[in-house]
Amino acid sequence: MSTDPKPLNRRAGIRPEWLKIRVPGDLDQLPVSKLMSDLALNTVCQEARCPNIFDCWNAGTATFMVLGEICTRRCTFCAVGKGKPLRSDQDEPRRVAEAVGRMGIRHAVITMVNRDDMPDGGAGHVARTVLAVRDGSGATVEVLVSDLEGNRDALRVVLASRPEVFAHNIETVPRLYPAVRPVAKYERSLEVLRWAGQERYEGMLTKSSLMLGLGETEQEILAVAADLRSAGVDVFTMGQYLAPTGNHHPVRRYWSPHEFAELGRRARELGFHHVESAPLVRSSYMAHRALA
Secondary structure (H helix, E strand, C coil): CCCCCCCCCCCCCCCCHHHCCCCCCCHHHCHHHHHHHHCCCEEHHHHCCCCCHHHHHHCCCCEEEECCCEECCCCCCCCCEECCCCCCCCCHHHHHHHHHHHHCCCEEEEEECCCCCCCCCCHHHHHHHHHHHHHHHCCEEEEECCCHHHCHHHHHHHHHCCCCEEECCCECCHHHHHHHCCCCCHHHHHHHHHHHHHHCCCCCEEEEEEEECCCCCHHHHHHHHHHHHHCCCCEEEEEECCCCCCCCCCCCCCCCHHHHHHHHHHHHCCCCCEEEECCCCCCCCCCHHHHC
């Protein structure tokens, strides 16, 4: 495998065949779409323009995004709206639990926007959502949270709700943080994951994800994987970054399915409990497989 990020040898906007998604229907007509609209809920499937949205929604699954649809940070890879968020919706946890019950979900994924405007970063709201889902349906729960600005007490609030999986995405290699995650800090994200591993209850898994194609090298990818494993992370996923629009961070390289497979093999050698590595892998896609 090459050690340097190759420049794209294709015209901008033209994806290789393995990344072309064919949507065989109208998303708005799926029962999941109507349910989300009825309950006034947001999904990361929509907000982040996930390429697997039809696959998941057609199967009756979704990743719920709580605390609104406006993020307080300005990461250059993300399609979620940026700006000043509205006040948190105190009834949202109940509605998420209702949606999980009505959909018959066995493993619910709950993610959030960054809420640096809140003293606890939104941790209490996430925890209430986890408890509401468990009380209402008995589903297992995975939370995908922000770095909570490195607030360990806020992290403890989330962990006290006892999610089966605690996830925080590292997103990219440390060299690219200023361009990709200008407010976040690589070491702070590692620390949050390390704390979660230290304070977990028995049986809980920790998880993180890395996007490829932003300009990283193979050595940097494997170094991040090693850092995550050293921090006690159990589940590691890698997928191809796809720029939501021309105004977002550009794709620097399309890693091939073979390269993803090899990187996944190298990551497994580090001792992760579970690894997902393929172009269309996303941190919450097929999330139940880590528990299986």
